[in-house]
Amino acid sequence: MFFLDRFYDILLSVYLYNEKRGYTYLEQLLGAFQESFPAEKQIIASIAKHAGDERRHYALFQEYFREQNRAAFLVSSWCGYCDQMVSCIFGKTIDQLDPNAIVHEQQKFFQLCRLIMITEMRGMKQVRLILKNPLIKNRPELTKIFRVVERDEPSHCYPYQAWLRKHGQHEPSKKEYLADCFVHYSLMLVKLPLLYCNPFLRRINT
Ligand SMILES: [Fe+2]
Numbered sequence: 001m002f003f004l005d006r007f008y009d010i011l012l013s014v015y016l017y018n019e020k021r022g023y024t025y026l027e028q029l030l031g032a033f034q035e036s037f038p039a040e041k042q043i044i045a046s047i048a049k050h051a052g053d054e055r056r057h058y059a060l061f062q063e064y065f066r067e068q069n070r071a072a073f074l075v076s077s078w079c080g081y082c083d084q085m086v087s088c089i090f091g092k093t094i095d096q097l098d099p100n101a102i103v104h105e106q107q108k109f110f111q112l113c114r115l116i117m118i119t120e121m122r123g124m125k126q127v128r129l130i131l132k133n134p135l136i137k138n139r140p141e142l143t144k145i146f147r148v149v150e151r152d153e154p155s156h157c158y159p160y161q162a163w164l165r166k167h168g169q170h171e172p173s174k175k176e177y178l179a180d181c182f183v184h185y186s187l188m189l190v191k192l193p194l195l196y197c198n199p200f201l202r203r204i205n206t
């Protein structure tokens with residue numbers, strides 16, 4: 001079933017990439033926040049849980065490829081939902097978004113909270129759609145992974161919303177939601193099909 005396996009591998013490679021991008025940045029953000037504001041126990045615990053969950057999701061997708069005895073596809077920041085959102089909202093790459101600097105720039109940190117909220121809301125919607133997809137329903141091991149993602153997603157979104165509310169800040173703006181729609185639909189309707197059809201797409205060397 002070459003064509004079907006390719007579909008699963010591309011979808012999961014994009015998830016794998018995004019989970020890694022997410023937990024790597026969140027772990028840095030956690031360190032920076034903890035060092036600067038050790039008394040903010042609640043949000044620190046939420047970021048720590050969030051980073052831990054994304055790392056676990058990454059491990060689940062990795063496990064899938066190990067069990068299939070195939071390597072994931074090598075996808076770049078071009079397919080990174082968070083990369084593209086950061087670029088739209090901050091005009092920078094994730095690597096240029098220094099967590100130590102951002103925790104000290106209140107408005108930027110609020111902007112980052114909104115970005116994380118939008119990302120996780122999109123994640124919730126997307127995982128529900130994936131779980132309804134017959135191609136995923138047919139595969140119990142994939143359903144199991146996406147159920148874990150579905151269970152964890154709400155706890156990733158609401159702590160940032162609570163932080164914004166606590167500080168009298170607005171929730172994501174129309175412009176920020178527009179960025180989400182652009183990034184999401186270009187990924188689903190253009191980038192994923194292009195990856196699928198690209199015969200030169202390489203797998204990660206393991
Ligand atoms: Fe995740």
Ligand SMILES: [Fe+2]
Binds near residue numbers: 054120123152153156
């Ligand atoms: Fe998440």
